[in-house]
Amino acid sequence: MAEKGKNQDTLFHKLPLVETAISQGQAIEISRGIDLYGNNRIGPIHIFPLQLIYQDIAWYLLYEYCENGHLAIGRLNRFRNHCKTLTIPPRGLELQRISLNKAYQLLENGWGLNLGDLESQKLELQGSLELTKVEVRFFPPMTGFILEGERRHPKQKVTPGIIDKTTGKPSYVIYTIDLPNRSLDEFSLWIYRHMDKAQMLSPSVLVNKHRQAAIALATRYSEF
Known part of the structure; x- marks a missing residue:
């Protein structure tokens, strides 16, 4: 961005400080400048940074709030060019690893970065959180890609449907997974990528959401 003269005044400019804080278990203050989800989460926060993550098209920061141990992930460019070390004594790498392992457990259970x-x-870390069973039917030619993704999620179940006599391949596959509610929106976004090659089967809230999205898309194209 800087080379193109389109520099953004974000946390990217403080990465050396953030990386040092990660390696020492040092608490820092950073400041959120943008909240695209309408939760009014703007301004400074006190955190223990845990890891830098790259996913899809952006860099993210995995961190833990100092005051309550809440784990979260935020996109780097949505934080301001602000980072300062707090007077809280560094907690060291062992406690950093403990928090990081908890975050990995949440990431493994869920879908996406929420x-x-x-x-x-x-509740989830205690194994007490009730999960939602999600089922999706995929159709050719997407079936091959779904069957190919054996490690897409550690808890997924992929069941081939009846064999098409013409092609000798499954006419559909059923993708089943149990997810925490926090992950349903991001899972839906993955399903939307497959357009008419995917049909949501359960839960009903995602079925209705997918149907309404399809209707809205068809309506948008019918206006031209």
């Missing part, structure tokens, strides 16, 4: 709220995290 780690949920504090109370749900506690």
